[in-house]
Amino acid sequence: MALVDSIPPLSKTFSGKKIFVTGNTGFKGSWLTLWLEQLGANVYGFSNRKKTQPSMFKDLGIEKNITQFYGDIADRKSLFDALKIVKPNFVFHLAAQSIVSTSYSNPLETFKTNSLGTATLLDVMVELDFNCVAVMITSDKCYENDERVTGYREDDRLGGRDPYSASKAAAEIFLSAYIRSFFSEDLKLRIGIARAGNVIGGGDWNTNRIVVDCAKAWLHREKVSIRNPEATRPWQHVLEPLSGYLRLAQKLSESQDLHGEAFNFGPNESNVYTVNEIVSRLGKHWGHEDVTKHLELSGNKTMHESSLLSLNCEKAAEELSWLPRLEIDECLKLVADWYIQFGRNPGKLFELTLEQIKFYESKVG
Numbered sequence: 001m002a003l004v005d006s007i008p009p010l011s012k013t014f015s016g017k018k019i020f021v022t023g024n025t026g027f028k029g030s031w032l033t034l035w036l037e038q039l040g041a042n043v044y045g046f047s048n049r050k051k052t053q054p055s056m057f058k059d060l061g062i063e064k065n066i067t068q069f070y071g072d073i074a075d076r077k078s079l080f081d082a083l084k085i086v087k088p089n090f091v092f093h094l095a096a097q098s099i100v101s102t103s104y105s106n107p108l109e110t111f112k113t114n115s116l117g118t119a120t121l122l123d124v125m126v127e128l129d130f131n132c133v134a135v136m137i138t139s140d141k142c143y144e145n146d147e148r149v150t151g152y153r154e155d156d157r158l159g160g161r162d163p164y165s166a167s168k169a170a171a172e173i174f175l176s177a178y179i180r181s182f183f184s185e186d187l188k189l190r191i192g193i194a195r196a197g198n199v200i201g202g203g204d205w206n207t208n209r210i211v212v213d214c215a216k217a218w219l220h221r222e223k224v225s226i227r228n229p230e231a232t233r234p235w236q237h238v239l240e241p242l243s244g245y246l247r248l249a250q251k252l253s254e255s256q257d258l259h260g261e262a263f264n265f266g267p268n269e270s271n272v273y274t275v276n277e278i279v280s281r282l283g284k285h286w287g288h289e290d291v292t293k294h295l296e297l298s299g300n301k302t303m304h305e306s307s308l309l310s311l312n313c314e315k316a317a318e319e320l321s322w323l324p325r326l327e328i329d330e331c332l333k334l335v336a337d338w339y340i341q342f343g344r345n346p347g348k349l350f351e352l353t354l355e356q357i358k359f360y361e362s363k364v365g
């Protein structure tokens, strides 16, 4: 696509800039922090102290090179104090209770973190009133899922059957209200909204995510338990939506035109596979000759899980020149390589992660 050639390098936008990343100790946040650092940015993180075990953020020593704030995203004072010190050029808001199953066991906490936490961040930014571009990360699950086969578009109805999805839809409604009430005239702050789906990549240790379940089981030479083998999902590597978030921020920094707009960042519609297919392909990259020997079907289907959710990403292609770059096997190879390295030599993971970022950048061109 010709438009892609006109995109300025990301380093031009982010080098030397102050970037505030909420949820930077999590899976996507760790990758984003490292990528921004590579681009020459000064990263300021804001997260709570809960970490997965293991933790990519901890194991790669990411905290060493950034300024880290710890606090609750829904605690206005901690957030206010941190943002008042930093007054960043860019904000990426990723902090969330990100697990659907946890949202069933802890719905109120999920609403507080995901919905009220987003409103708290906006509220602080209204009061501090500084020049900034903010990208607010919600989810593909913010759409009311009617099990349609075609991809959801940005103007489709919001909603959510489970607390996680509803908390993200609520965050979107809060965002829309804040943008229209407080940020429409005064464009010191430009906001973009990013909706991505099911992301996979090395360094994720969250529970109830199928690729993570495979990695954990296979690192211990155990069988992975598969809950919904026929469920289809749009699979994409973590670097794909992150490149979309960076591109959206870049575009917002260049003009006001996209202020308040939401964008889907998903894989090509052809990259929709069943859980079964993904496990089997991942198994091949892991070196399993017969993957069926390394999995078992679980009868445990207690929660409702949507059977299909895919995104239409034409808007991101047209307005941001953003396209997904990785074929499914390239993506699964990156994932397998990362976890295998974790098992063999975790001391080399920092380098491997940077190599994977460079590899992805080379695909973008």
Ligand SMILES: NC(=O)c1ccc[n+]([C@@H]2O[C@H](COP(=O)([O-])OP(=O)(O)OC[C@H]3O[C@@H](n4cnc5c(N)ncnc54)[C@H](O)[C@@H]3O)[C@@H](O)[C@H]2O)c1
Pocket: 022, 023, 024, 025, 026, 027, 028, 029, 046, 047, 048, 049, 050, 051, 071, 072, 073, 074, 093, 094, 095, 096, 097, 098, 099, 113, 117, 137, 138, 139, 140, 196, 197, 198, 199, 200, 206
């Ligand atoms: N990973 C996916 O497949 C996926 C898909 C769609 C959307 N998302 C969204 O992307 C974002 C990042 O996802 P992830 O997979 O990296 O999640 P993650 O669970 O790995 O990380 C969550 C981060 O938020 C922080 N956090 C959680 N509760 C907090 C609180 N109350 N106060 C302050 N910080 C808090 C955690 O410390 C961590 O840094 C989330 O908003 C998530 O909902 C993720």
